[in-house]
Amino acid sequence: MxxxxxxxxxxxxxxxxxxxxxxxxxxxxxxxxxxxxxxxxxxxxxxxxxxxxxxxxxxxxxxxxxxxxxxxxxxxxxxSAARLRITAGGRVASTPLFDIGADDTAFPFLLFxxxxxxxxxxxxxxxxxxxxxxxxxxxxxxxxxxxxxxxxxxxxxxxxxxxxxxxxxxxxxxxxxxxxxxxxxxxRGGRYPQTFLLADLSADGLETGAVNTYLGAEGPLFLFPLEHPAPWRLITARPAANTGPVTLAELQQQADRATGGAVTVRDPVWTSAFRIQHRxxxxxxxxxxxxxxxxxxxxxxxxxxxxxxxxxxxxxxxxxxxxxxxxxxxxxxxxxxxxxxxxxxxxxxxxxxxxxxxxxSANPVLRAVRSQVVPRVLPVALRFRQGRAAVFRVVSQLGIRYRRSPAVDASKRRGRGPRPGDRLPDARVLCSGTEVWLQQALAGPRFSLLLCGPGGSWDDAAVQDLRRRFEPFLAIHRLTPADQPDGAGGVPVLVDVSGAASSRLRASGGSLLLVRPDGHIGHRADDGDLSGAERYLARWLAGVAGPAPS
Ligand SMILES: Cc1cc2nc3c(=O)[nH]c(=O)nc-3n(C[C@H](O)[C@H](O)[C@H](O)COP(=O)(O)OP(=O)(O)OC[C@H]3O[C@@H](n4cnc5c(N)ncnc54)[C@H](O)[C@@H]3O)c2cc1C
Incomplete structure (x- = not known):
């Protein structure tokens, strides 16, 4: 650089x-x-x-x-290995937090x-x-x-x-x-009426390394595993009558209410009572x-x-x-x-x-659901991997996409597979004989053009022209099947040994993906035509674009 x-x-x-x-x-x-x-x-x-x-x-x-x-x-x-342990109405359900087989990321977990x-x-x-x-x-x-x-x-x-x-x-x-x-x-927005208690502290009576959650009619109490600055973070709603500084006695009172005396809290290093805004x-x-x-x-x-x-x-x-x-x-x-x-x-x-x-919510129906329905339904619901996977996609923020943005090309593509605006899914590939993540291989302070397919799928001279025109803000890689590595034209080759990369990209010979520096796809074509990528780059890298070959 x-x-x-x-x-x-x-x-x-x-x-x-x-x-x-x-x-x-x-x-x-x-x-x-x-x-x-x-x-x-x-x-x-x-x-x-x-x-x-x-x-x-x-x-x-x-x-x-x-x-x-x-x-x-x-x-x-x-x-990165926290479990979720939920206690509700005397029943306990425990499950790995993000164990839902998300293999298109190097990080299939919430890092505490x-x-x-x-x-x-x-x-x-x-x-x-x-x-x-x-x-x-x-x-x-x-x-x-x-x-x-x-x-x-x-x-x-x-x-x-x-x-x-x-x-x-x-x-x-x-x-x-x-x-x-x-x-x-x-x-624009406002404040929620409730006040919350937060504390970083030590506690006894908890499952180690798990998010210990206690659900009840009065609302939940969470104890999250932390290493620093204390072993646990407690969070729960504060009764409206409590207004003074947060004390250990008040935290213990809330822990007793939610856990029926099963958890003892001690040695808080930080406490806070705050109201949450939504704006x-x-x-x-x-x-x-x-x-x-x-x-x-x-x-x-x-x-x-x-x-x-x-x-x-x-x-x-x-x-x-x-x-x-x-x-x-x-x-x-x-x-x-x-x-x-x-x-x-x-x-x-x-x-x-x-x-x-x-x-x-203090709504009587929701209170009844929390205290009577949730304890029965939750242990069963947690067993459904598909449901957990859907929640994971949203919470993990892996599903964020910008399909309607002017900084991605509109796509007529139908069916499965990532479109312009979507995050590039990840997969293991071979780069110069070393196994790396695809996202990592393409990462750099520039756009990356990924050309898919076996040797001979691409016009090497046209590819070189494109690279020259948009230097230093464009890198070009080839993604080839395992048995046909080909480094023609000096373009680095990524070998898709398992076929997982092509499968997640829904890419075949002639597919190209232009990946933005933030890992979102800016342009895609599946017919071997480089002209759309060229137009995209000429628009967004107008300040560096060299002359188009005549
Ligand atoms: C008590 C508390 C608990 C929270 N718990 C969670 C949680 O569990 N999970 C979660 O996702 N989020 C939580 N959050 C929210 C999370 O902390 C914020 O979303 C995050 O800090 C936002 O980061 P930021 O850099 O945008 O803003 P901030 O972290 O607020 O940083 C803003 C910085 O700007 C500086 N600054 C302000 N005004 C000026 C000025 N005029 N000139 C120069 N500098 C200025 C401040 O000193 C500060 O360092 C919590 C927040 C609080 C307050």
Missing amino acids: AQPHRAEAAGSDCDVLIVGAGPTGLALAAELHRFGVMPRVVDAATDRVHESRALGVQPRTLEVLRPLGVHTELLARGN LSQAETEAVLGEHLAEAGVVLDRGVAFESFTQDGDGRLRCSLLGPGGDREELRARWLVGCDGARSTVRHSASIPF AAARYRSGRVLLAGDAAHVHSPAGAQGMNTGIQDAVNLGWKLALVCRGAAPDALLDSYDQERRPVGEYVLRFTDRAFSAVT
Whole structure:
């Protein structure tokens, strides 16, 4: 990778100002750096968070963070083998959490890891990459200059003010986002009436390594397995009458209510009582201002979606913003960030809202269902692998797709198999004799064109022309059956030994998939015709496209 691109003007100008160094801001900074753009990152807090907050890293998040190389450290620090143990009405059901045979991902599990650890790993990655986090520096407001740049006012730790000119401003500054306020972007929604108790603590009487869940008429109590900063995270609804600071006695009282005295809690290292909001920003982009993470959407923690959605906003935005900053892509590519990620944020809001209402509602019918129907039905329901698999697809975020986005080609394709806008499914393939994941083989700060079929399926001269025209933002690979490896034209070959890759892609000789830098398919053809891929690249890499051969 070449040296990161910096703003051309001297002084305190920068290409991208990221406000907020939570998981979203850290992931965005890492993605921009990976694509050769050095951002300026400021955070009002003088230190990173040390409490657990979000505690589940979803499979899709691990996939999109893998190109940074941080997934190994995340896996080493977390627990990927948690079980689900549900106690309801005196009955106990226990099942592996994600044991549903999802073989099209390297990460078929929910990784339990506290947000503090996830942020630490991302922070260490940035430090190694030389990206500085300016802590203790608060963003105050911005105005727009005549040349379109943003004049941003920052307040430093000693009360000193700095004026910074930025081409792009990204608000990763959480639910109360000052960037969002400054850009006058509405944040619609409200607050749930209930207050919740959270505590990171030790406990006795639990199944080790399992999500211990107690369901009852009064609502659920969860104890999630953590390593840091304490062995367990407790979460439950707080009775309306309790209003003071959270005490160990109150936590024990709630544990007794839910578990009938089976669980003893002790040694809390962090407690919190909070009300949950459900709100969404009306726009994720307003001119040169963009929003990501909690600044754009906040919802209930049901399903462990919050931090994950924020990190995936960052990954969706990172490559687009970097290509625009580097003059490779047109500004219109950034509109697709709002068009792709806002529907995802809104969907997460709806789905977490339903899950949240089902387990907390005071409605007498739902209370009766929770206390009398669920205990009987749940142990049977958990045995159905297909049902668990469907839930897994949604919760794991592997099913997210952007089929209606302007940044993917519309497809007339019918039947099964991934279409433009879908995530590229993963499979093991051989690359230079070594077994690797397909997604990993294609990962890089560029688009990847995957040409399927045995030797002779493709016009080598046309393939080379295409590569030359879009260098350095296009890599080309061949996916060949096991018995016909062919490296003609210098295009690296991936050997589909088991046939799993071709089968998951529903690809045959003459299929081509153009994969975006975020692992979503931008264009697909199954008739050996390269012209659609050429048109797609000429549109979105207009700034680098070399002349078409005459
Ligand atoms: C108590 C609690 C428990 C939670 N539990 C869960 C859970 O179990 N599961 C789950 O998925 N999610 C949970 N969440 C939500 C999850 O923590 C968030 O979704 C996640 O932190 C969002 O990341 P972010 O980077 O978008 O925003 P944040 O993590 O909020 O980071 C925003 C950053 O911006 C900085 N900032 C703010 N204003 C400014 C400014 N003006 N100038 C400079 N910097 C600024 C802040 O200091 C902060 O570091 C919980 C949240 C809370 C508060």
